[in-house]
Amino acid sequence: MSETLSHNIQDYLKRIFELTRSGGKASTSQLAEVLGISAASVTNMLQKLSKTDPPYVIYQKHHGVELTEAGRQAALKMLRRHRLIEHYLVMKLGYTWDEVHQEAEILEHAMSPLLEKRMDAALGHPEFDPHGDPIPNAELHMPEIVQISLNNLDVGKNGQIVRVPHEDPQVLRYLGKCGLRPGAKITLLSRTPYDKTMRLQVHDVAEEIVIGPTLGDQITLKVEA
Amino acid sequence: MSETLSHNIQDYLKRIFELTRSGGKASTSQLAEVLGISAASVTNMLQKLSKTDPPYVIYQKHHGVELTEAGRQAALKMLRRHRLIEHYLVMKLGYTWDEVHQEAEILEHAMSPLLEKRMDAALGHPEFDPHGDPIPNAELHMPEIVQISLNNLDVGKNGQIVRVPHEDPQVLRYLGKCGLRPGAKITLLSRTPYDKTMRLQVHDVAEEIVIGPTLGDQITLKVEA
DNA sequence: ATAATAAATTAGGTTTACCTAAATCATCAT
DNA sequence: ATGATGATTTAGGTAAACCTAATTTATTAT
Ligand SMILES: [Mn+2]
Ligand SMILES: [Mn+2]
Ligand SMILES: [Mn+2]
Ligand SMILES: [Mn+2]
Numbered sequence: 001m002s003e004t005l006s007h008n009i010q011d012y013l014k015r016i017f018e019l020t021r022s023g024g025k026a027s028t029s030q031l032a033e034v035l036g037i038s039a040a041s042v043t044n045m046l047q048k049l050s051k052t053d054p055p056y057v058i059y060q061k062h063h064g065v066e067l068t069e070a071g072r073q074a075a076l077k078m079l080r081r082h083r084l085i086e087h088y089l090v091m092k093l094g095y096t097w098d099e100v101h102q103e104a105e106i107l108e109h110a111m112s113p114l115l116e117k118r119m120d121a122a123l124g125h126p127e128f129d130p131h132g133d134p135i136p137n138a139e140l141h142m143p144e145i146v147q148i149s150l151n152n153l154d155v156g157k158n159g160q161i162v163r164v165p166h167e168d169p170q171v172l173r174y175l176g177k178c179g180l181r182p183g184a185k186i187t188l189l190s191r192t193p194y195d196k197t198m199r200l201q202v203h204d205v206a207e208e209i210v211i212g213p214t215l216g217d218q219i220t221l222k223v224e225a
Numbered sequence: 226m227s228e229t230l231s232h233n234i235q236d237y238l239k240r241i242f243e244l245t246r247s248g249g250k251a252s253t254s255q256l257a258e259v260l261g262i263s264a265a266s267v268t269n270m271l272q273k274l275s276k277t278d279p280p281y282v283i284y285q286k287h288h289g290v291e292l293t294e295a296g297r298q299a300a301l302k303m304l305r306r307h308r309l310i311e312h313y314l315v316m317k318l319g320y321t322w323d324e325v326h327q328e329a330e331i332l333e334h335a336m337s338p339l340l341e342k343r344m345d346a347a348l349g350h351p352e353f354d355p356h357g358d359p360i361p362n363a364e365l366h367m368p369e370i371v372q373i374s375l376n377n378l379d380v381g382k383n384g385q386i387v388r389v390p391h392e393d394p395q396v397l398r399y400l401g402k403c404g405l406r407p408g409a410k411i412t413l414l415s416r417t418p419y420d421k422t423m424r425l426q427v428h429d430v431a432e433e434i435v436i437g438p439t440l441g442d443q444i445t446l447k448v449e450a
Numbered sequence: 451a452t453a454a455t456a457a458a459t460t461a462g463g464t465t466t467a468c469c470t471a472a473a474t475c476a477t478c479a480t
Numbered sequence: 481a482t483g484a485t486g487a488t489t490t491a492g493g494t495a496a497a498c499c500t501a502a503t504t505t506a507t508t509a510t
Contacts, residue, residue: 008497028458041498043459048496062458062505092317093343103337110335112328118318233467253488266468268489273466287475287488 007109010078011035012045013056016067017075025064076140081108081116083129083136086166088119090130097130097181098172131172132163132182132220147220150198151213153188159221160185171215179205186221232334235303236260237270238281241292242300250289301365306333306341308354308361311391313344315355322355322406323397356397357388357407357445372445375423376438378413384446385410396440404430411446 005013015034019026028046032039049071050059056071067075085104089095095103120126120138127143129135136142147162161184164175175181185203192198196213211219230238240259244251253271257264274296275284281296292300310329314320320328345351345363352368354360361367372387386409389400400406404427414424414433421438436444 006496029456037497038499039458040460040500045497047459089340089343093340093347095339095343099339103340106335106337107332107340110331112331114320114324115314115318115328115332118314118320122318231466254486262467263469264488265470265490270467272489 005074009045009049009056010074010109011105012049013067013071013075014078014082016057016065017072017079020066025066027064073140076136076142078108080136080138080140081111083133084116084119084123084126085111086129086131087123087126087135091123096173097166097176098169100130101166101169128182129166130182131166132161133166145222147222150188150200150211150216150219150221151196153221153223155188155191158185158187158224160224162220162222165215165218178202178207178209180209180219185224230299234270234274234281235299235334236330237274238292238296238300239303239307241282241290242297242304245291250291252289256290298365301361301367303333305361305363305365306336308358309341309344309348309351310336311354311356312348312351312360316348321398322391322401323394325355326391326394353407354391356391357386358391370447372447375413375425375436375441375444375446376421378446378448380413380416383410383412383449385449387445387447390440390443403427403432403434405434405444410449 012031012035015031016026019030019034028039028042031042031046035042046057046059046065049056050065054070055068056074057065057067059065082104085107086097086100089100089103090097117138125137126135134142134145145162148159150159153159161180161182163182164180165171179202180186187201187203189199189201189208196216198211198213198216199208200211201208237256237260240256241251244255244259253264253267256267256271260267271282271284271290274281275290279295280293281299282290282292284290307329310332311322311325314325314328315322342363350362351360352362359367359370370387373384375384378384386405386407388407389405390396405411410428412426412428414426416423421441423436423438423441424433425436426433
């Protein structure tokens, strides 16, 4: 369990973690999609990861994978590093929130335990990354945040943004321009019946903004008490 | 010339640059030694690097290699990143000068042009790394510093430390403890005839220190006017 | 229940960067 | 000028992580 995992394996485990976040298993094709490689290559790797000692995943032919505890720990370690780096780049090096994901995707694999410790300390042990995602602490515990998807907010209700999707810089620049950041308070003005497009008002911002359901699924909020 | 070079190739080029710093060529076995791999593997890689378009090295069977201009540019780029990272870690994240080399050896390959730019700016465009080595500027120019090796300093003369070797943490901790850092002023007290061991006095430090010729070769100074 | 379709796996390669062992080349002392 | 020695190269192989094409399995609609 203490040998170093390759960059690629680290990314596989992180992706499996993300895909199985809300239970269930990750499929070969989902992984192929997010990793940008062929399904055949994924199958190969999953077989390998399920036969290490200890195994990192539980894999059943044709039925997807889930992480073992060893796999989960490895994934959380990478997630911690990824999110710490994102936060560091924004706080200390003047990055915008749309620039950090790609950078962190590479740097996470080059980060030593010491660097992790120093960045964490320099930031005062932050709990959230720039996109509102929780940063696992040094013991790899992560706060469980109560949150609902924007898609599930009732029309007319208020909410406060918890997290936004973080991979697509274009989306982030759009959201940033609209003031839709973690912590922002909003009111859902309407949701059209068939295509579920939503109009919403960010408090303290003049213009209304429009969000489709694909994006809305990935934006979460806490509902006002 | 704009495709990305692999981590390994970046290290090869950097090592060739260092080994040919004062003219001449780098040999297969020298490279095998510093890279910690077999001579056969080095031969293979040198053949490959001499046949790219453009070639990165000029290679003559049994007679070593030197960098082409393309190779030199690539090496300087890595040297800039390496040294910027070392300086950043010391200045901004509380690293000691013996901890930074190993860290930079990895991070240099994960550093984007943007990160390079931001770190450079955050440090105020520094000209030297923690070990006194010059940092090539954004255009990859490096100041030529007039310096002589400690081994060549005359007994009784004074000098000011310019650079110290940077790879071995133990050496660095020893030098640090003695106050022998870039900028420190010293007087050479004696040099024994046969084994060339040197006693020297660091100004403002009570105890004398002793340095052998292997280490002395890698410490450089400027001589007082 | 069957056939069409979609998802996943297997088979057979490739590339990169390493290895060891064997062969060859260069150099230096006689 | 020769032969020993050490340095270097060649030959043949491995491991990681990918690929495409062909095959098999699972799911879904009739
Ligand atoms: Mn990554
Ligand atoms: Mn993020
Ligand atoms: Mn390196
Ligand atoms: Mn240095």
